Amino acid sequence: MAKAQIIRELRKWLPNRRILTDADECRLYDSDGLTLHRGVTPGVLLLESETEVVQAVKVLAGHQVPFVARGAGTGLSGGAVPMQGAWVLDVHRMRKIIDIDPLQRTAVIEPGVINLDLDRAAAAHKLRFAPDPSSQRACTVGGNIAENSGGPHCFLHGMTTRHILEVRTVLTDGTVLDLQRDGGGIDWRGAFIGSEGTFGVTVQAKVRLVPRPPCVRTFLVSYSSLEASCEAVTAIIARGLRPAALEILDRLTIGAVEASVFRAGYPEDAEAVLLIELEGLTGEVEEAAEAVRSAAVGEQTIGIEEALDEESRERLWRGRKGAFGAMGRIASDLYVLDAVVPRSKLSQAISGIQQIGRDQGVVLSNVFHAGDGNLHPNISFDANIPEERARVLKAGDAILKLCVALGGTLSGEHGIGLEKRDHMPLIFSPQQLETQRLLRTAVDPHGLANPGKILPAGRGCTESGFRNSDHLKRTESILGLPEQKKRGVSGKETPL
Structure with a gap:
């Protein structure tokens, strides 16, 4: 009865075509990018404005019915999965870039703006939006705010929270608040970013833009062992160098990339490649480039390529950005983990992760943000085979526990969501x-906003x-x- 009454109230102001209650249509919203976890929603609302979000929240709250906000659904921790009968508030249609101020280097945007679209709009003013998740062609900035997303270049520029000045949010009673970075007192803006939609719904944000670098140099170094690539990262950092990005892909990932539409010309005989990018003032970058080459090259180096123009740079990055998509060449399903270890423990972590893969009999590959120790072990599998799914979950559990035991933590950028909720007692x-x-x-x-997430059952x-x-x-x-x-x-x- 409550559902019927909710629908009647919604139809007073929301067109029926934007109220989805058909089971087949709603099934499209039962998971995010991590298909290991699924839920069921009684309805999906396709919202296009702040006013509609406020009205939707008030209707649902009036019936004590929970909800979960959703952008592009690219998350990888089950954060957007509807639990406990939650309705889905789909805000991906709220995609206006309201204003770009080149002088203040800021932009005001709606939550459904695609990350890469914002970056391209900023480029017209010689600016950029620095956070660059691998899914930046599809993920929304509202989702980036919810998860405090990262990306390859966050090694230099920092996570999403460093680039959000203000967040406009709708609380679960329909109250609209502007959470600002400055002004003293408790930093509620900081608390909201990374809260995974458990505090409310983002309807607008003011973001920081940074200048596009005048000089960029990009290298791809290949190695005869994965351990050697990790040691090269340690050597680079030990010299006091700070590249914009340090990314590692292992042999299995390289093979998948080169067999896919993301083919980038990576050497398929290498056990690992290290993608290094430097950016900044020309003189500083040129000086750093020589030092990086010296630190990265060792006995197990089998090749080094430098991007000589923007086309070749984009080619090298195409392989890294497309790595997760390319894993579909290996199996129908993919479990992308996200954990962090100290850089000094990279080799030990990778060795342990590979052993876990062998012990559980799963197909495991590695691609990760080596600069800050943010690991992304990938487990390829067939979700239609129950025994295989069980082994995958056991391997994931063991990997998370290993990373914590090495002095790391549960998440670098994907959030806790459903996936790691019950692992929280490992670190808290x-x-x-x-x-x-x-x-x-x-x-x-x-408890209406995105119930069942983050905090342990x-x-x-x-x-x-x-x-x-x-x-x-x-x-x-x-x-x-x-x-x-x-x-x-x-x-x-x-x-x-």
Whole structure:
């Protein structure tokens, strides 16, 4: 009955064609890029404006029905999977670049703007949007904000949070807040970025743009062992050099790339390749290039190629950016893991990961952001074979535990989502997890925004006090949740 009433209320202001309730249509939204985890949604709303998001949230909240915001669905941790009967708020149609200010080097955008589209628009002003996930041709900036996404060049430029100045968000009661970077007090903007949609829905953001570099040099170094490529990264960093990107692909990945539409001319006899990019002022880059070449070349180096023009640079990057897509040449399904280890433990981690693959009998390859130790072990498999799926999950569990044991952490850029939710006790104490629950309770007292994510199952959010008003008031007092004015990124007060 609640669903029928919700639909009647939605139809008062949302065209019926943008309310999807057919089971086959909704099935398209049951997972994100990580198909190991799936959910079921009773409905999908195709929203096109902030006003529609506010109205949708108010309708669902009025019936105590949860929701999950969704952009392009390219996430890899199950973050956009609808759980506990959540409706999907699809905001990918909100894709306006509202303003670009070349002097202030900022842009104001809607959440559905594609990452690469923003970068290309900024290029007209000799600027760029630095975060560059491998899925940047498809992923939305709103999704980047939710996951605090990274990418190859974040080794130099930092994660998404460094490039977001303001976030305009709709809370679970329909309140619209502008969370700013400056102004003192608690950094609610920082808390919102990377919260994976558990605090509310992004409807607008003001982002930082940076100048496009005057000089770029790109090298592809090939090695006779994967360990040698990891040691080269250590040698480069040890010399005090700071490339814009340091990316490693192993032999299996190279073979898949070269057999795909992403073919980049990588040497197929190499056990690994290291893609190095330098950027900056011409004199500095030229000096660094010689030092990098010296550090990267050793006894197990079997070749080095430099991109001599933009076309050859794009070719070398095409292979790296297309690596995950190319893995479809190996098997129908792919589990892309995301964990971080100290750079000094790269070789040890890779060796351990390869052993786990052998122990579990799975097809495992490696492509990763070597500069900051952000590993992406890829397990290729057939999801239609239950025993194979079970081995894949066991291997993933073992890999995450290995990375934590080596002094690393569970995620570098993909988020926790469903995939790593129950691994959170590996890195957080019960008290730390409870503090996170308290924060979530203060922002979303009824647990409506993207339920079932990040915090471990068991003592769930409802049990920790989502429906207890006294607990909520105590939480707000402890955390000092501000009575912020309802303002947009322009700074103007917003009537509701």
